Amino acid sequence: MRLPILEPASLDPAQRAARDAAIAGKRGRMPPPAEMWLYSPEMANRAQSLGEFIRFDTSLGAAMAELAILVTARHWTSHYEWYAHRRLALQAGLDPAIIDAIRDRRDPPFKEAGPRAIYEYAKALHETHGVTQAQHDAVVAAYGPRGVVEVVGVCGYYTLVSMTLNAFEVKLPEGETSELK
Secondary structure (H helix, E strand, O other), rough: OOOOOOOOOHOOHHHHHHHHHHHOOOOOOHHHHHHHOOOOOHHHHHHHHHHHHHHHOOOHHHHHHHHHHHHHHHOOOHHHHHHHHHHHHHHHOHHHHHHHHEEEEEEOOOOOOHHHHHHHHHHHHHHOOOOOHHHHHHHHHHHHHHHHHHHHHHHHHHHHHHHHHHHOOOOOOOOOOOOOO
């Protein structure tokens, strides 16, 4: 890891407040990217607050949010993000065959139009930095205007998370190995 995790006893008041706010939130703990963000406590507060909404409160539902997160983690080859959200995607009911296909950069075997629309939208946004009108319309048809805005939010927030984890070389927990190549 390129920056040491700040020990609670060493935190200044702003860092302590940011840490306490993260722990008091829906996660109940300090997620690894927020441990890096504590070096900028105002950023930690703002990013963690957005992340709590993106992770727990979008209209997409857990499985569809996790789908967009996994597309983002795979795009950035963010080993920690993939490790953390693969498990959460399975818990949310995302088909393991879809998860494995994303991991292997294959076309996932979707059975419904909505999840395929999110996958194609997120993948295009990351790879081409835009989406076609048809991709936009497909997500709006399945999840409405709020849903399409939140798909962009999920991809954007988890890009920040993936970049943070990659830039600071946040390692997987002891004994874990990455599935990503």
